[in-house]
Amino acid sequence: STNNGTNWSAANNGLLLTHDITSFVTQAGNIFAGTYGNGIYLSTNNGNNWSVVLPGKYVSSLALFGTVLFAGTDEGVYVSANNGSSWTLSSNGIPSNYMVSSFAVFGTNIFAGVYGGGVYISTNNGTTWSAVNNGLTSLSVLSLAVSGNNLFAGANSGGVFLSTNNGNSWTAANNGLTNQDVNCLTVSGAYMFAGTWAGVFLSTNNGANWFAKNQGFAGYPVINSILAANDYVFTGTFTQSAWRRPINEFITDTKNIGSVSPSVFYLYQNYPNPFNPNTKINFDVTKSGSVKIVVYDVSGREIRTLVNERLNQGTYETTFDGSKFSSGVYFYKISAGDYTETRKMVLMK
Numbered sequence: 547s548t549n550n551g552t553n554w555s556a557a558n559n560g561l562l563l564t565h566d567i568t569s570f571v572t573q574a575g576n577i578f579a580g581t582y583g584n585g586i587y588l589s590t591n592n593g594n595n596w597s598v599v600l601p602g603k604y605v606s607s608l609a610l611f612g613t614v615l616f617a618g619t620d621e622g623v624y625v626s627a628n629n630g631s632s633w634t635l636s637s638n639g640i641p642s643n644y645m646v647s648s649f650a651v652f653g654t655n656i657f658a659g660v661y662g663g664g665v666y667i668s669t670n671n672g673t674t675w676s677a678v679n680n681g682l683t684s685l686s687v688l689s690l691a692v693s694g695n696n697l698f699a700g701a702n703s704g705g706v707f708l709s710t711n712n713g714n715s716w717t718a719a720n721n722g723l724t725n726q727d728v729n730c731l732t733v734s735g736a737y738m739f740a741g742t743w744a745g746v747f748l749s750t751n752n753g754a755n756w757f758a759k760n761q762g763f764a765g766y767p768v769i770n771s772i773l774a775a776n777d778y779v780f781t782g783t784f785t786q787s788a789w790r791r792p793i794n795e796f797i798t799d800t801k802n803i804g805s806v807s808p809s810v811f812y813l814y815q816n817y818p819n820p821f822n823p824n825t826k827i828n829f830d831v832t833k834s835g836s837v838k839i840v841v842y843d844v845s846g847r848e849i850r851t852l853v854n855e856r857l858n859q860g861t862y863e864t865t866f867d868g869s870k871f872s873s874g875v876y877f878y879k880i881s882a883g884d885y886t887e888t889r890k891m892v893l894m895k
Contacts, residue, residue, distance in 0.1 A: 550776050550778055551780060551788060551790050554788075557592075557593035557594065559594060559596065560587070560596035560597055561579075561587060561596045562581075562584045564583075564584075565581040565582055565584040566581060566582040566583075567579050567580070567581050567582075568580045568581060568605060568606050568607070569607050569608045570608065571610050571615065572610075573610050573613075573615060573629060574629065575590065576588055576589070576590055576629060576630070577593060578599070578608055578615065578630060579596065580605030580607065580617060581605055582604050582605065582606070583602075583604055584598065584602065585599070585600040585601040585602050585603040585605060586598070586600040586603070586605055586608070586617060586630065586633075587599065588630050599630040599631070599633075600617065600626075600630070600633045603620075603621070603624070604619055604620040604621075605617050605618065605619050606618050606619065606620075606645050606646060606647050606648075606661075607646060607648045607649055607659075608649075609649030609650075609651065611649075611656045611671065611672070612671075613627065614627050614672070615627075615629075615630060616656065616672060617633070618645070618646030618647060618648065618649060618658060619645070620644075620645045621635065621637070621642060622635055622636075622637025622640050622646060623635070623636050623640065623646055623672055623675070624636070625671075636672045636673060638673065638674045638675060639666065639675035639676050640658065640660060640663065640666055640675045641660070644660045644661060644663040645660070646658050646660055647659045647660065647687060647688045647689070648688060648689045648690045649690065650691060650692050650697065651692070652692050652697055652712065652713075653712075654669070655667055655668065655669050655712065656668050656671070656672060657678075657690055657713060659687035659688060660687060661686055661687060661688060661702075662685055662686060663677070664677055664678075664682050664685040664687055665677070665678050665679060665682065665687055665690070665699055665716075667713050678713035678714060679716070680714065680715045680716065681707065681709075681715045681716035681718075682701070682704070682707055682716050683704055683718065684701040684702065684703050684704025684705075685701070686701050686702040686704065687699050687700070688700055688702060688729050689728060690731070691731035691732065691733050691738065692733070693736075693738055693752060694752075695710065696708055696709070696710055697710075697712070697713055698731055698753065700728030700729065700730065700731045700740060701726075702729075705719070705723050705726035705728055706718070706719045706723060706731070706740060706749075706753050706756075708752065719749075719752070719753030720753075721754060721755050721756065722755050722757055722758075723740065723742075723747055724744070725742040725743050725744035725745075725747075727742055727744075728741070729741050729742065729743070729768070729769055729771075730769060730770065731772070732772045732773055732774045732779070733774065734774035734779070737749070737750055737774075737793070737796070738750075738752070738753065739759075739772055739779055739796075740756065740772075741769025741771065741772040741781060742768075742769060743768050743769075744760075744766040745758060745759075745760035745763055745766040745767060745769060746758070746759050746760060746781060747759065748796050757855070759791075759796050759855065761836060761838075761855060761856075762789070762791060762854075763786075763789065767781075767784065767785075767786045767789075768783060768784035768785075769781050769782070769783055770782050777794070778790045778791065778792055778793060779791050779792075779793055792851070794850065794851070795851045795854050800852075800853050800855070800857070800864045801862060801863050801864075802858075802860045802861070802862055803828070803861055803862065803863045804860050804861025804862075807832075808831070808832055808859070808860070808861055809832060810830065810832055811829075811830055811831065811880075811882055811885035811887075812829065812830040812887075813827075813829045813839075813878075813880045813887040813888075813889060814827065814829060815891075816866070816878070819891050819892060820893065820894040821892070821893060821894070822868070822893065822894055823867060823868045823869040823893070823895070824865055824866065824867050824869075825865070825866050825868070825891060826863055826864070826866075827852065827863070827864050827865070827866060827878060828861060828863050829861070829862055829864075829880055830860075830862075831857050831858070831860055831861075831862065831882060833859055833883075834856065834857070834859060835856065835857070835882060835883050836855070836856050836857075836882070836883075837853055837855065837856070837857045837862075837880065837882045838851065838853060838854045838880070838881045839851070839853040839864060839878060839879065839881075840852070840878070840881075841866055841877070841878045842876065842877045842879065843876055844875045844876070844877075849871065852864045852866055852878070853880075866878070868893040871893060872893075872895070873893050873894055873895045874892070874893060875890060875891075876890070876891050876892070877890055877891070
């Protein structure tokens, strides 16, 4: 896809399609694809053609550490320092009977997630590895991610674990994570997304709290892969294809500001009005359910989703930032169950 997933075209020339594609990594204009059963493929022309560079391997993960390529397999870690022309098994310290499921580059070290073995660290470019599992209550690690000075591990039957000391110790970071079979993690600024067996969860505070963010999905799909890029979150799902959602729909400034439970749904007039550039919008929710507030321009074009989540009964406040929009009349509409209401507001710069 060259337009953020709006359209797709096949790019399989040279690929053996009987094997699952598990991972990608790019290096100096080259694309490497890991497959489960036929090794690693290389494309030098943006996916138009592919050729095998490490045949016959069960590859689960790929990573680039400086100029060195790392491949996680069921035999351990393979390393290439020459753009995939040759590969060397470099797994000293990692049990050979476990799948290396993921990698994370953290400062001058590289970490490997090993399904059944936990987390391993290499401080010498993959020459040797050592386990760093203190505090991990599940060793079925499938994903790793870095956010600032924090290292995260996602595991089946364990959820998310956080290390603030280079992997020396781990603590569970699962508050609100109602499904703890975590397949994948991705980071966008201060926001972390977890793909689980029951959809996507978001944390805005380094895993201290998680919130389910599954509006728009057909049910609660198994998320096999997740990527935050180009102002979207993209997900690859088991049996439900690929999905995307704008990041600004996940990250809403919605606050519960009421101490009295409202008896009717209600959308209040924004204040201030006119405004420049920010205005606040309050609304009442009478029972738990999905609530959506969308802003439209005068032509009826949707320009921003302010709220799109499940909320409990209460009075809430959200903010619309009009700094990227021109002066004029705008409309905001709430949809909550059978209740809908639209109001007008004026941006005056």
